Amino acid sequence: MRPPRVHRLTVADAADRYADMVRAKAATGALAPGTAEVYVRDVLTFAALAGAERVLDDLDGADVDGVLVRFARKPDGRRAGGPAHTGTGARTGARAGVQSAASQARFRRSVSAFFRYAATAGWVQLDPMASVTLRPRERGGLRAERRALTAEQAGGLLDAARELAAAAPRGRADQRTQLRDGLIVLLLVSVGPRVSELTRANVEDFFVNAGVRYWRIFGKGGRTRDVPLPGAVAEVLDAYLASGRRELDRGVEGKALLLSWRGRRLARGDVQGVIDRVLERVEPGRRRGVTPHGLRHTTATHLLAAATDMDAVRRVLGHADLSTLGRYRDELPGELEAAMRVHPLLTGRRTGNGGTRD
Known part of the structure; x- marks a missing residue:
């Protein structure tokens, strides 16, 4: 069901309001502080990748697809300058700095939660996640970076x-x-x-x-x-x-x-x-x-x-x-x-x- 009136907020304004809501939930104990920190970080990253001054309601599935791709290629700051580990599961060459499959899946969940809230708040007419064509990576077994060490x-x-x-x-x-x-x-x-x-x-x-x-x-x-x-x-x-x-x-x-x-x-x-x-x-x-x-x-x-x-x-x-x-x-x-x-x-x-x- 579409909201009666859409508030044409910029992506940056919507992200800031959503971040304030998440922080408020953490302050009242409705959300764990660590979870709130992740949600806030991801939605602010989304705003930067999508274009802060764009109107949120103008984004469609193709725009979100583009953000997901850009995030996947975004260097992972945690591993920057890390050693080139040997053995099973080592990352090499061009793959060494990109986001892991786990990080990409987490980011996607954060963006989905953001748009669900945006639809309820009347910031968008339709949730663009419904028309996203990129699908999460199939697990196909345990990822090397999460598998237990022997x-x-x-x-x-x-x-x-x-x-x-x-x-x-x-x-x-x-x-x-x-x-x-x-x-x-x-x-x-x-x-x-x-x-x-x-x-x-x-x-x-x-x-x-x-x-x-x-x-x-x-x-x-x-x-x-x-x-x-x-x-x-x-x-x-x-x-x-x-x-x-x-x-x-x-x-x-x-x-x-x-x-x-x-x-x-x-x-x-x-x-x-x-x-x-x-x-x-x-x-x-x-x-x-x-x-x-x-x-x-x-x-x-x-x-x-x-x-x-x-x-x-x-x-x-x-x-x-x-x-x-x-x-x-x-x-x-x-x-x-x-x-x-x-x-x-x-x-x-x-x-x-x-x-x-x-």
């Missing part, structure tokens, strides 16, 4: 992070972030937080209970979860709090756990650069490029592969429903063979007289 690859990354944290020098301004970088990778691999949960963490969110270090993570929908940290990770955290963070602190961000070398709270977009720097220290045979979300997949996959209780994994990752784990459970080479070797119905099967059969 145990060998994850071990190489963890070893590099521990070595980086242990060897972090003191004094030089450009090297004070090494202890922080090691801590970031250790937290991502061991706990699997969302990148927004990691960058929003404050010093006061980490506490000790019965001699165990815990991280109180503030997740989606206002839910919190207390996750115990492995001992090796807790040691690096304590070292960072005792020295590394103090060297970075400029008194600007009093509560933030992770600080930039300028003393500001670390931004979401900086985390990929941290992972890439640590990956440079991994030997080529164990190195594969990965995103923060790929490390979340890695945590879930290896916890489940080790027969960890599914509900415990759900609580570590902060999911409301067990069914969500299916999206984070990736296949590992050789895991089916390993499972069958220790089949519970065949291994050490007992005979009728109390003995065992080989």
Whole structure:
């Protein structure tokens, strides 16, 4: 149904009004802050790519097609200048800086939500998304940048992070972030937080209970979860709090756990650069490029592969429903063979007289 009267707003004005609405929903708790940040960033990007001074109602499916193509070719700032990782899933040549399939799908969802709201608000007569001809990329299997690292690859990354944290020098301004970088990778691999949960963490969110270090993570929908940290990770955290963070602190961000070398709270977009720097220290045979979300997949996959209780994994990752784990459970080479070797119905099967059969 068409609105009775269309407000002929420019793309920029419509994007600004939509961004204000999203921020208001986040302020009232109706929308997670991290989700709101993504929506706002995507709609402002859409406005820039579509033409800020154009009238929103004049855009048709072909115009949106053009925006989607331009976004797909837009350099991915998170990976700019990153190392040329070797192994399966490495990006090479012209593909190295473009938007990933996941980013393109997310951008498309954000634009769709924007136009749905625009149609309801009377900014457009018809939703142009209905006539978009470009279709989302078919999955056809797991994307390399989101597939879980193997145990060998994850071990190489963890070893590099521990070595980086242990060897972090003191004094030089450009090297004070090494202890922080090691801590970031250790937290991502061991706990699997969302990148927004990691960058929003404050010093006061980490506490000790019965001699165990815990991280109180503030997740989606206002839910919190207390996750115990492995001992090796807790040691690096304590070292960072005792020295590394103090060297970075400029008194600007009093509560933030992770600080930039300028003393500001670390931004979401900086985390990929941290992972890439640590990956440079991994030997080529164990190195594969990965995103923060790929490390979340890695945590879930290896916890489940080790027969960890599914509900415990759900609580570590902060999911409301067990069914969500299916999206984070990736296949590992050789895991089916390993499972069958220790089949519970065949291994050490007992005979009728109390003995065992080989």
